[in-house]
Amino acid sequence: MTTLASRFREAIWPRFHRNPDGHPNPYTTFQDYRRTWGMAIFILMTTALLPLIVMTLIYYQLIETSIDTESLLRTERLASNARRAVTFFLEERLAALTFTVNEMGYERLTNPGRLAEVLSNLKLGFGGLTDLSVIADTGTQVTYAGPFNLEGKDYSSQPWFIECQQHNACVSEIFSGYRDVPHIVVAVKSMRPDGRFFVLRATLETERLIQTLSSYKTGAHTDIFLVNRNGLLQTPSQFYEGAAHHVDISLPAYSDRTQAVMSTDHGGRPIAIGYAFIDTKIAPTSFILMVVKQKAGMMKVWLDLRSNINWFFGVSAVIIAMVITLTSTVMVNRIFQADRQKAETMVMAEQNCQLASIGQLAAGVAHEINNPLALINETAGYVKDLFSIKKQYTEDPELVEHIDSILDAVARCGTITRQLLGFARRFDVQIQPIDLKGMVADVINFHKKEAEYRNIKIDVDIPESIPPIETDRGKLQQIILNLVNNAFQAIDNGCFLDVRAETDGPDHVRLFIRDNGCGIPEDHLNKVFEPFFTTKKEGQGTGLGLSITYGLVKKLYGSITVQSKPGQGTTFVVTLPVNIRKEVQP
Incomplete structure (x- = not known):
């Protein structure tokens, strides 16, 4: 049962040792602000009460003498x-x-x-x-x-x-x-x-x-x-x-x-x-x-008067102490809020710089790959045209099928390079109404065979009350696909994947993607969206999936958070506006 003292302590104690999402702030610690808070109270108490106490004692001594x-x-x-x-x-x-x-x-x-x-x-x-x-x-x-x-x-x-x-x-x-x-x-x-x-x-x-x-x-x-x-x-x-x-x-x-x-x-x-x-x-x-x-x-009269003075002094000291404590708490909390916003801004700036660097690298890689891909595509098309002219080749379906496979691979590589370029530079958002339930179903269909093979249970709960989302289809599909892929890589055979959605007020929708996989250590939670950061074994991941997802969510004017405990699983929460046009209006 919560006591009155604990309630009072919770009301006045500076709440500055964690971020609003519950994760530790990497730039400030509880002890630092607690020490500042304590020093502020001590200095103000000493400045306000010590002269009063000294003068009262001197007054008592003079009166008694x-x-x-x-x-x-x-x-x-x-x-x-x-x-x-x-x-x-x-x-x-x-x-x-x-x-x-x-x-x-x-x-x-x-x-x-x-x-x-x-x-x-x-x-x-x-x-x-x-x-x-x-x-x-x-x-x-x-x-x-x-x-x-x-x-x-x-x-x-x-x-x-x-x-x-x-x-x-x-x-x-x-x-x-x-x-x-x-x-x-x-x-x-x-x-x-x-x-x-x-x-x-x-x-x-x-x-x-x-x-x-x-x-x-x-x-x-x-x-x-x-x-x-x-x-x-x-x-x-x-x-x-x-x-x-x-x-x-x-x-x-x-x-x-x-x-x-x-x-x-x-x-x-x-x-x-x-x-x-x-x-x-x-x-x-x-x-x-x-x-x-x-x-x-x-001294009876003086003792009665001194008793009244002591009561007045005690009540005044308590009021002064409460005012000082509350004022110090408010001021230190405001300092913390300013420092936290500054730290978050620095984190975002650092992440944006990293993403920009990766974007420039991706743009260069995509540009360099597009040239040989264009040559391969042009040559393969030319060979296919030659095969269609000569009858001995047209009667060989296996040969034509191989040529078609080369062309399909080139098209797929072209799509990948365009996505890298999309990560490197901001394309205009292509807004269209999207049925979130249908899009999630399309993404899950890509993993049905793997889920059956690995005995993974997939549970999708998208209520019919979820309104259509006015946003970019390709980017939203990439976000869901990346998070589902990440979940499949984190869970073992026989585990489950839970995808559900809910409204967050009239203007936003929340999408939850939860698994019961290995989870993420607490000291890694603030790094999962950084480029090249991965907890997978060497050679099994590049560390770009979640950073790209983070960038796509920001392009859609949304937010993404992660909650995880080692051995219990991970939950990604994506919050998106129902109508992105309201967000892009000046």
């Missing part, structure tokens, strides 16, 4: 804004504690009722505070205001308490502590009248801080969270929740500036990362704010 640069700037700006919000959140509460401890002093803050009142006011003013407590320099909690039962707890070993002694204020990491609830401790250090210090400590709710960070998220592809200096998560993360809550991102060295870099996550996907170290004016912290954006999410 621009998007990366813009993404880093946006990530850095987002990290910077979130950093200011977190810093302000912590500084605001540290400042409130500093103001409270400076204004109220140790004595008033250790009053449980007054401390509870202060906590209530701080919640109303700032929010986010859970409890408030005063801790002595020994680390023991002296006074507590809040929902938990933490009076008397010892904080002397807590990191935030130690840090507060050193820096006069501190912000702890997020931890659970005694209350088993994640929280942040902010504390400030102050002095008692007796020279000893105490610490005012407040607990901050992490939900408020998480809400502050979440407000800066710009989409599902953005993650914003806090980690400590060891990479341990301090606030929830969308992408990095896992074992021990550690992020698998390399942390940069400390910097007071916000940074942004392009990297990849654990799955190899490109991401943009923004870093910002959180430090307040009152106390240092161990927080690092991180903004992580997935590049695919940031």
Whole structure:
């Protein structure tokens, strides 16, 4: 079954490796034109598509670079804004504690009722505070205001308490502590009248801080969270929740500036990362704010646009390729047609030159033979006249019969020489109506005895619908006789000869002469009409029969072709006009 691909290939593939009659062209080969066709397509494809591909790739690279640069700037700006919000959140509460401890002093803050009142006011003013407590320099909690039962707890070993002694204020990491609830401790250090210090400590709710960070998220592809200096998560993360809550991102060295870099996550996907170290004016912290954006999410609009561009480019490339292929096919086929016509013209010119040379030779031979034939004819006639005068010779019938045989032989030689002269020069065509069926029968009658002797079956099929042919009788008879003689020489005893005819439109008739003889090799088919070319053994043929036939067919404004396969037989097809007068009209 023929596939769609094979049909398309047959439609566009250059059909230039054979002549219209199916025989190979002796002057051009399939490989030559196929190489030209392929080179034309390659050059045109390269010229048309390569610049387009290069420009598209450069455009993609520039767009991706621009998007990366813009993404880093946006990530850095987002990290910077979130950093200011977190810093302000912590500084605001540290400042409130500093103001409270400076204004109220140790004595008033250790009053449980007054401390509870202060906590209530701080919640109303700032929010986010859970409890408030005063801790002595020994680390023991002296006074507590809040929902938990933490009076008397010892904080002397807590990191935030130690840090507060050193820096006069501190912000702890997020931890659970005694209350088993994640929280942040902010504390400030102050002095008692007796020279000893105490610490005012407040607990901050992490939900408020998480809400502050979440407000800066710009989409599902953005993650914003806090980690400590060891990479341990301090606030929830969308992408990095896992074992021990550690992020698998390399942390940069400390910097007071916000940074942004392009990297990849654990799955190899490109991401943009923004870093910002959180430090307040009152106390240092161990927080690092991180903004992580997935590049695919940031580039979704561009990726959609690129997909559309790719589709447009692909369809355009296919259309360009089809146009180039079809155009190259048409152009190379036209080149082939021109080259083939040129080759055919050269073949015809070469054959005409050969025929002209043979014609000149035949004219010379005929002229030279005609002179002695005329002498023989004249002498034989004179001898016959002498025999008719003397009675002793007239009574000898055998002698007169021999003289008549000489005269008949001379007449036959004269006919042959006239045919040679007819091959050498063009006589005026003698046009008359001819019954093709009757002429074929007359020719076959000459071979009936040989056919019976060799057991050759002759089948003639000339329909009554074949119209009479207006052409030259002698030349047509010679054509049929030559082809039948050629067939009898090619077939063995017991073979067959098939002669049939059919109309080829209203103005032409085709005559088929087919045998099942030895056939003609394919590489000899384009030479069978050349003078002196023969496949017979030496001494059994001159190679002039088919060349003379070819010339006679051309004189009758017809055409002759041959189809043959070795071992299967040969078919000669002669196409002649029904009325030759239409062909000779100017």
